[in-house]
Amino acid sequence: MKTLKTGEFYGQTNQTLHLDFATITDTEYTHDRVGWHYHENAYFTFILQGNVIEGNKKEVYTCTPGSLLFHNWQDPHYNIKPKGYTRGFQIEINNNWLAQADIDIQNLQGSFSIDNPQVKLLFYRLFKESKANDDASIPATEALLLQVLAGMDSSAVTGSRNRPDWVKQVKEAIADDLSHKFTLKELATTANVHPAHLSRDFSKYFNTNLGEYIRAMRVEKALSLMHSGKLSLTEIAMQCGFADQSHFLRCFKTFNADKPSAYRAVLAGGSTITHP
Template identity: 60%
Template structure:
């Protein structure tokens, strides 16, 4: 089985940024299928455009734009690329980076998909920072990565405690169609949960109100749609469930840290 070294990914890598123990690559996936392989370093895969299927020894992930995976070092997997353009953003974390910060790499075992929209927002900010690439980029990326790992570990710690089945079901319901206009009574009925119970316990498991969480999911969907330069901001706003473009802009800036036009320029800028 082939091992890929630092900065090596199958396809056409259009940009590689080497920081202190961190390597960032922007790669177009050009191969229809990549056989079983593993990487020297732990790394994130963030799909910016298109689709890819990735399988490991435990699961198979269907990854459209906006999907985020974490792979630990030496974890074998394979890739299949459906027809069409696919672009991936990778962040490799070398062992010395973990060691220098006295972080325990073994706390994040195996490969897994990350669904938390707050983590994805941090990855979009890292992508944007990699395109700025000035003397402050290394420090900024490291800070954002530490925030990312902290959120992941907090999330994993929460998963280890007993979580009611309705939490996972609700996440799937809301993520399946963020643009849909739900009501509390409708969701309570689908979950077979009293509205008072749902209202009381939602923030305990989601760390925000239901309205805030749905807005995050809508912004997350908007990030993925911005890769299509044929869609206007108004088109994207309505596709994601926002009342109008101004509402979309406010929410995007709140959770994404910039306005969508600025992010789209970084996304579509030639490498």
């Protein structure tokens, strides 16, 4: 079974950044199928455009724009790409940097999907920094990567069985219909818990309050829809539950520090970023 070296991925790699703490690649998937293989480093795959199916010994993931996977170095996997253009953003982590930063990822075994919207939003910012092409982008990228690792609560991945049932029910209810105007009472009824209990314990399992979680989910969904280029910003705002364009703009800039139009230009392949 082949082991891919640092910066090596199957497909057409359009950009590679070799940094002291990580290697970052922007790759177009060109192979219809890639057999079982390893990577020598632990790394993240963030799907920017298109679709890909990835399987390991335990699970199979159908990845769409906005899907985020973490792979520990020892885990073999395979890929199947449906027809069409598919683009991924990968960050391989330097083991020496992990040791110097006193970060232990050995408890993050195998490959798994990350659905935390706050962590996904950090990846959109990491992608943006990879295109910034200035001397501030390197420390900004390192700081963002540290935030990602801090946000990957290992108990949320390996100890999900210990979470109460209402956590999954609330998460699914919000994700299933982001355009819905949720109320605390409604979500509590869906999850069969008292509103006071939901309000009190929500941040324990979601690392933020209910309102900020919904806003983060909506912005993250909006970003994933931008990749297709098929929808206008007005259509994206409506699909994601924003009251109007002004509301969409305010929330987007809160999480991304850019106008949606400026970020869409980066996704289209721009090498630099124009801040509003």
